[in-house]
Amino acid sequence: MCERTRVLIARRDSRRVCGPCAGHADPYACPHCGNPRSYMVRGLCDRCTLRDQLDALFDAVPATTRSRFEPMRAALLECDQPRTVLNWVRNSHSARLLTDLAAERTPTHEDLDCLARDVGRGDAQTIDYLRGILVTYQVLPERDELVARIERHLARTVRSHPEHALLLSPYVRWSLLPRARRASPRPAGSKHRIRWAYTRINTAVAFLTAIREQGLDLADVTQHQVDAWLAGAPSTRYEVRDFVVWAARRGHSHPLLVPHRPKKAPVGLDEDSHWELLHQSLTDTALSLDVRAASAVLLLFGQHLARIAALPVTALSEVDSHPVLVLAETPIRLPEPVALLLAELAAQPPPSGWAVNSPHRWLFPGTRPGQHISSIALARRLATHHIPIRLARTTALVQLANDLPPAVLAPLLGLHPVTAEHWRRRAATDWTAYLEARRSTREGGTPVPAAIDRKDAPPTIG
Structure with missing residues (x-):
């Protein structure tokens, strides 16, 4: 057989085959490339239609600035799912806005800011979406x-x-x-x-x-x-x-008291349930790789899902030939099962051609160009597999606060010092033994672990 992607319209040796393999012309073939025609457009396949649409869009750009859009045009054309890009080009407000702006000149951040000031919140979100695409494909420089x-x-x-x-x-x-x-x-x-x-x-x-x-x-x-x-x-x-x-x-009012927003006392998991979930995350290959990795970081380090979702690939590195994860300021030495899991996740290719030419690579990439997954979408994935997010985070933070003093915990996990002290009080840890261990080390007694005693060594968790 021809091994090509075609519509199966005939039979040969009791098997369904395409027209050319049966000796007939293929009435469903795209006249440009021979791939099946699209049901969305007349006469052409999705990719050839996309090429024509992109030509019409970027040929309208002034010749003096057209080269700025070449990386974007190439990335959109190479998308694994051309129908997705075709829908964006033909139907989205942001694509129409790009067409209007690019017909005059290459839009700048200042141009988009001026537009965003004069429109409602919904239109401002459209402008921000377009800005993200232009930054992803290097038409605009990055900015804070x-x-x-x-x-x-x-x-x-x-x-x-x-x-x-x-x-x-x-x-x-x-x-x-x-x-x-x-x-x-x-x-x-x-x-x-x-x-x-x-x-x-x-x-x-x-x-x-x-x-x-x-x-x-x-x-x-x-x-x-x-x-x-x-x-x-x-x-x-x-x-x-x-x-x-x-x-x-600042003297604008009398001293007034507003208490902190009342919060319910967090409830955690029992120790057996916590470690059972962690073992499942590290060993259950039936779960998707991103769910396993996200739940492992959650169960070990008690990170907010918003921070887990925004972890870049560069957060994984090595210190003294040991794999580490950088969540804030201090690299954390990873246990081997966790290091292998995160390394496998980082080695996965981007989900589609949308991410081509993106200056960022995320451990948990999203569906938008150059963007990581949203914390809401990640939470839904974890909840589907019955991973209790809030309970898991509380348990992890209490256990870490029980093992590490606030001065170590805050830069390790990116917590505010007040927050780290709050979790220390919740763990109700007495640090007398820890301080005595440090004092005895200086006097020649039993040494404390090097990862804690040395400032340049990453702590080991797990």
């Missing part, structure tokens, strides 16, 4: 989206509530933005910091609007009025604590 997105949200909020501009603008620029930058030094970790800033801006606006409706200025607000506002809605209002503390320190 955290500052731009937060300032854009501030501008949109001030435009809707100009009466709050004198308080919101300095609060965001001198309080939220510096802390967001410090907490998210890498682009991969910026998405949750953007949501963190959005929540605080929106809550501050809601609080200022509520007191204004009562005919009050911020300087006139009393503790009773703050308590009444907090009690009038779900616990998300407690996020106003950040703004209230800032306002009091």
Whole structure:
């Protein structure tokens, strides 16, 4: 047989075959390449139709800047699933926006920012999606989206509530933005910091609007009025604590008390269930590789799924010929089963041609060009296999806090020092023995493990 992809329309020796193998013409063949025609378009296959569509799109680009789009055109044309790209080119708002912008010149970040300021949130998401594609295919340079997105949200909020501009603008620029930058030094970790800033801006606006409706200025607000506002809605209002503390320190209000958002005490797994799940993750080949790897990182290191989903391939490396995983500042020496599992995951090819020419490679790639999987999609995959995410994370953090002091745990897992201290108190660990071991080592006693005593050696977990 011809071993080609064709429509089977005849029989030969009791087997279904294509027309040419049976001595007939193939009425379903694409006239350009001979592959089966597409049911979406008339006369051509998906890939030939895609080539024509891309030619029409990029030939309209001025000749002086057309070369900037060549990596993007090549990557889209080489996609393993041309119908996916064809749907994007023909039907998506972002593709139509690209057509309009590219007909004049190569769009810049500033062009997209100007468009995003003047549209609603839905259209702004379309612009951000297009920006991500252009960055992925190196049409636009990379930049830190955290500052731009937060300032854009501030501008949109001030435009809707100009009466709050004198308080919101300095609060965001001198309080939220510096802390967001410090907490998210890498682009991969910026998405949750953007949501963190959005929540605080929106809550501050809601609080200022509520007191204004009562005919009050911020300087006139009393503790009773703050308590009444907090009690009038779900616990998300407690996020106003950040703004209230800032306002009091700057003399815009009286000292007001807003407690931390109430949280339920976390509940963990029993030790047998925890290690049974970890053993399943490391040995059960019936599970998909990404589920096994994500659950192993979750069960061992207690990481948020948002951080697990954003792990780049470069997080895996070697120190002194030992495989390590870098979650924050300190490399963690991996046990052999975990190292082999993550190495196998990193060695997998990208899921499709969408990822060609991407400057980033992720351990858990997503379906969007150059993007990692979303934490929501990863959570669904784990839940499908009955892995209790919150319980597993709590158990892992309690066990780690029971074995390591907060000063080691915080840079190891990327936790804030206050958070690391919180988990230490939950684990109720007495560190007297640990400190005594370090003192006796300096005096010639029994040495503590080198991975803990030496600052340059990565700790071993597992």
